């Protein structure tokens with residue numbers, strides 16, 4: 001079982017239990033986490049699933065692929081290390097305990 | 108008259124986003140969201156990809172179920188709107204009941220067009236639009252070896268890639284000389300065709316069909332105009348869609364390849380609006396009447412019509428964008444390339460990372476990108492701002508286009524010094 005936590009800009013935390021094979025965006029939208037919209041359904045096209053990975057968890061995630069990297073560079077002037085589009089984060093069991101901060105969408 | 112009751116017909120991307128946007132914009136009255144599908148509103152694009160891959164992959168919902176309760180959206184699923192009474196301000200449902208509205212929004216989408224071919228009614232022939240079609244396709248594919256896709260458009264090419272990945276023998280039949288011919292630049296067609304072929308897809312362009320043959324009511328072969336018989340236990344049709352405009356037509360609302368709307372998405376009847384795949388409008392970027400079929404078009408129009416329904420200023424100037432995931436190949440498009448007279452390539456098409464910039468009389472109209480997400484995203488910004496990078500700069504990979512565009516836009520934003 002993979003349980004992850006989404007933290008809102010105001011500090012409110014919400015735990016979500018992921019279903020096998022789900023992405024961070026899918027788990028969040030299924031649970032109705034505020035601020036994660038997932039408009040493109042996970043095709044890395046809309047950036048409405050933007051999160052900031054908690055510093056302690058950054059190293060646990062596989063690196064961004066080119067498209068995610070370029071999308072992030074396009075919406076942010078500097079891309080912080082923890083910035084991710086969470087539709088690209090597959091919630092494998094090893095990611096149990098992951099903490100993601102919901103950030104407001106730029107632009 | 109104050110607006111107390113908004114009725115939305117269609118629970119697709121457009122209708123569902125409208126319900127959300129109305130609440131976000133502070134509307135406090137009643138919202139009824141009526142649709143003939145029985146599922147909670149869901150994402151359509153995965154139907155041609157993930158939904159077919161997993162044996163029991165679930166729908167990806169647009170909003171969780173609680174959303175409708177929390178936002179007081181009266182969701183009426185499995186109900187078909189049979190008629191509109193514009194004078195009475197009422198819609199009639201298929202069970203004979205009626206519902207009153209102050210404003211009505213038609214977000215009825217489109218449905219697949221079927222070719223007039225002998226045998227098109229055979230079992231195993233599916234046109235994909237909704238979950239019911241997806242389930243049918245999934246069931247038909249079990250045990251099938253040969254799949255024929257009629258139509259090399261976006262959905263057809265996505266399906267071809269999906270079925271090839273599932274180990275099926277796939278043939279795509281396209282009448283035009285190249286796939287996606289109406290939508291993208293030739294270099295893009297070529298790249299996507301090559302990647303389909305590399306995935307094992309047989310691509311027959313400039314090919315038409317004589318008909319379909321069956322065995323005990325199920326399709327067994329398609330027959331091309333030259334007489335080649337191609338085995339097929341499943342045939343998927345993807346030759347385009349027809350707008351679901353009949354409901355509006357019957358109510359006397361003006362239609363012409365879709366329900367005709369003005370810049371605030373109002374139909375020829377002042378209290379009735381239309382958005383999404385069904386809406387036909389004069390696009391601010393192309394100065395021509397058109398109907399777009401995309402998630403972006405559906406959701407951005409929903410956001411805009413929410414504002415016009417609530418009497419807020421709503422000048423619709425969204426830049427259209429679209430994507431198509433075809434196996435490992437990803438196409439990203441921004442803008443409208445219809446009227447282009449110059450096509451400039453950035454990157455190397457052979458290397459599988461390039462964009463085609465479409466211009467008309469030196470003005471940037473659109474960008475199609477393969478594995479160049481940065482060009483795509485920059486395109487959204489440049490087109491929104493009306494900035495056209497010089498073609499020579501686009502061709503030259505050593506030019507930092509983003510820096511160029513940002514400098515130009517910053518200069519524009521700078522205050523003009525009087526008398527200077």
Ligand SMILES: Cc1cc2nc3c(=O)[nH]c(=O)nc-3n(C[C@H](O)[C@H](O)[C@H](O)COP(=O)(O)OP(=O)(O)OC[C@H]3O[C@@H](n4cnc5c(N)ncnc54)[C@H](O)[C@@H]3O)c2cc1C
Pocket residue numbers: 116117118119120121122141142143144151152153154155186187188189214215216217235236237262351354382383384385399400401402403405428429430431432
């Ligand atoms: C397989 C597939 C893949 C796609 N891939 C992409 C993609 O990658 N990217 C992209 O941008 N777009 C894609 N699209 C297109 C996108 O899904 C559509 O543009 C979008 O769904 C349009 O939204 P809509 O709300 O206007 O219409 P729809 O989503 O079609 O919704 C209309 C709804 O209204 C209902 N309805 C119609 N008439 C009535 C009535 N009289 N009473 C009650 N209900 C009624 C319909 O049943 C339907 O549920 C894809 C579409 C399909 C089918």
Ligand code: FES
Pocket residue numbers: 025037038039040041042043044045046047048049085086087088
């Ligand atoms: S859901 Fe659209 S980019 Fe992640």
